[in-house]
Amino acid sequence: MLDSKIPQGPIESKWTKYKSTVPLVNPANKRSLEIIVVGTGLAGASAAATLAELGYKVKAFCFQDSPRRAHSIAAQGGINAAKNYQNDGDSVYRLFYDTIKGGDYRAREANVHRLAEVSGNIIDQSVASGVPFAREYGGLLSNRSFGGTQVQRTFYAAGQTGQQLLLGAYSGLQRQVGLGNVRLYSRHEMLDVVNIDGKCRGIIARDLVSGKLERHFGHAVLLCTGGYGNVFFLSTNAMGSNVTAAWKAHKKGAFFGNPCYTQIHPTCIPVSGDHQSKLTLMSESLRNDGRIWVPKRKEDAAAIREGKLNPNDLKEEDRDYYLERRYPAFGNLVPRDVASRAAKERCDAGFGVNKTGEAVYLDFAFNMKYKYGKQVATLKHITDPTEEQLTAFGHEVIKEKYGNLFDMYKQITGVDPYKNPMMIYPAVHYTMGGLWVDYNLMTTVPGLYALGEANFSDHGANRLGASALMQGLADGYFVIPYTIGAYLANEISVKPISTDHEAFVKAENEVSDRLNKLLAIKGTKPVDYFHKRLGKIMWDKCGMARNVEGLTWAISEIQKIREEFWKDVRVPGDANEFNPELEKAGRVADFIELGELMCKDALERNESCGGHFREDYQTEEGEALRDDENFKHVAAWQFNEVGNWTLNKEDLVYENIKIAQRSYK
Amino acid sequence: MNWITKMFSSSLGQKLIMALTGLFLCSFLIIHMVGNLQLFKHDAGLAFNKYAVFMTTNPLIKTTSYLLYAAILFHAFKGIALVFQNKKARPVKYQAFDGKANSHWSSRNMGVLGTIILVFVVVHMSNFWWQYKFGHVPYTKYTVNVGDNSLSSIPIDVTNEDYMKGFTEKLVVRPLGQVDEIIVKDLYRSVELGFKELWLVALYIIAMAALSFHLYHGFKSAFQTLGLNHKKYNGAINFIGIGVFAILIPIGFAAMPLYFFIK
């Protein structure tokens, strides 16, 4: 059993007590301690800035051309915080409870409670650093609802909340760069960690412009490198999002927690063809005002697919608002895993509405007219508005709320969502799994930490909307600055280790050998060919629904892809130049290894929970069927060699929340 | 560096110089225009000539005019320097450039337009201002009937050096009871003669077209540089910039050479 180092005491006071008893590093010693931060998203940027503010010497790395490009920037909907500004009964406990329940009782209580405790500070910090959140006319902050909750606790900046929060954290980081407290290495990719005497002491990074390998020492290394959704090839992740940093750490001793927990987001723009390189999310916030439906009759669905029937002409009684029907209490705002599965269920049953049969409607017409249109009419003292007036009034409100999302939808699909209902389908969005970390966010390698989406910790088997931003910033702004002291307090006497140390030399040689090996294959197929094949297998067999047969087949198929990849991939150019194809090859090689582990983990977990849905474990109504007796644990995989892992477990203890079957009815 | 040099050597400060000198030159254009409208008076140029004397003798106006010359030089040479400086910011040019898609032609060619105007100013000043001040401008004697303001004029034979003696003044007014006799440096006649030249008229018209485009962008641009961009006032700025400075003033100025050419 793994020791998660959860502090003793009642849950409400664990973090407070921890903070006041954790060893401290005095300011003079901080100056001689070096910390490497890999990744500059919400977790990385906030951690690097905060640690530099505290006085540590920080080096920050990102593979993009600027820290501001990290994929946190694409988060749309919002960030949760238990501020209770709406006076609707929110509290730290409720946020804690909702997150645990939303995660289908597979998250660690102490971490989640800490997350809820610091959530309010994140909003304070962000506003203070100039994040322009949406406001009411009185000048105070506005909130909206998100899935899986019954309070309004989501703060937002139009549909660009992630962008605004990241730019806030980035500006803090750049401030420290300007002050000389952080050295920034953009267009650098971490390709290995260096462990010396059982502790993580640095990294090997490749300067992506010159192609040169560099050795960097650090007393501690923080991986803030995001999730691994791109293992599916098609996902809402950025093209560059990858598992490489986390995977290298995993191969050097860090356990990988719950790799099979993948979040499939219910509202993405459906796939349009084989050329597709990525999928685009339509924010969950749209479910506040959009109603999800498919036709009640299969004939109608078929007619719509063939273009013979306009969905706007389908009568109200012929539409099946299946979420409202199945989950009256939460309606369209059920958690993501539930909404996704429900969409898949309808489409599999033949009710899909686009050419491929894999799409459902997200329709704003009703709320546009009758909710907002009427509101505006009342404000304008129009007692008997016409239907056209209502639509026009509502149009303006919808535009203000979701304008950028509607524009994006139109841009991508060529269809005007103000006139026709949006078509959506689930797509891979977030990975709850990641490097296993203890309460301090330290992996199983001393001195090596994982923050944000890169770790496995806070969301259990399913993440609630608007909680990713919260977790990234909580880890970076408010958790790691304290918990890293617990480790570094004992490291103050360690002098910086020369990068000529044999461990650095050896690691660099390994990295260089691998790059040369990739270039030397000179096979016939481009990297994407393998990535697409891997992605399809993962989506079909380890996606929204999984079963023993499919997973077993997938594992052997992925092994075949791996062999083929190392025999037949073609990587042009050489290692000593800007070579995006070489970068991609290295990342896909790691994805292939990860894919196998994900299937293995999914096969091992004989239950359904959150984002992990095993067809052989469901209730009669088709809901996920957990097995708390045998699987109330974190599966933390230890790497032995490629294709060979040992399973370790961390038992999850629920002292404060009574485990129950999740119900959103 | 002290703050003043620091401010004026920054890219914003240099633009501020362009904006302030530019607006000052705009204000001069209005005065110049109003004064020159007297060319259209049917008084054989008397009013215009009086105006010319006033403009070149009034101490306040004289001081202002030196400021104006300085502003012209500053605006022109700073502008040219900025064009070259800005070109350095893009050492490798685009192979395909579609400027019209995102900006008005005039805004991208202020340097060229300004150079045309500068050439014009040089020609214009050497033709009239230089001649008037230092060169050979004829005198004319006007006889104005005090009762009905009717008027006759006789060019004075400038070759008659004896007669010219004593006329160091540009303007002499002799009240002679029934009539006033006015002897004045006749710039009007220079204008009249000058604008019989086709090439000069053509240059003036081209220059006024350049001025029109220059001010079409320049006027509102100056306000933008000064930080004055507000939806409540932009309408007025645009109206004045286009209506007055890009249309009325250039047309008015262009009408003068045309008028004399056709007359």
Place this chain on the structure above:
Amino acid sequence: MNINLKVWRQKNGKSQGKLVDYKVEGVSPDMSFLEMFDVLNDRLVSEGKDEPIAFDHDCREGICGMCSMYINGRPHGPNQGVTTCQLHMRSFKDGDTIVVEPWRAAAFPVIKDLAVDRSAFDRIIASGGFISVNTGNAQDANSLPIAKDNADEAFAAAACIGCGACVAACKNSSSMLFVSAKVSQLALLPQGDPERNTRVLNMVAQMDSEGFGACTNTGACSAECPKEISLTNIARLNREYFAAQLGSDRS
């Protein structure tokens, strides 16, 4: 659809570049512009004759600001308010010839092919594009009400994605729109007020030292900005700058 491409190829920052012709066949109108490049690159890799074309891109949903192609004489191509990744082939016709170049500016040196180095933007932000508030120092988020109009305007300025299209579009390669967006955002918020003078002075000084040209108010930046950042921000930057120079103790 069949598309004729003329793409700028340049081995690295030191070498000379030139336009090279490529023909891409079977392009779907639903493809994004970058997906067309993916198709072309896969072909180039498979054929093994020519190296694939290097170009910057990441999120492919129009928000990260990494993609940066100068298409037929315009940054991000023919459509208004759109990044290259959100440009779709339905905006072109069968048989079109499309010229694709990198952003061109002394301050944005070419790294390879269509990828340029925009770290000048990072340095400008590092010089003052922030509010100096250390983590943990913040007061309650609702303790300072902000008029909705100001908050909205600050947000509109903050929507800048730092792609550099403004610099690419400007005939002077000026970065005023980028700088003004950040200065505006923070000038409009009470939190940004204490540092407003030093911020604008330092950011302008850094901007000038990076080798960008001066603003001549052509408006090309705003017209091509994928986030449609308004020119009023540049006016505000001017105001802020002159107010700081003329009306504060700083210079």
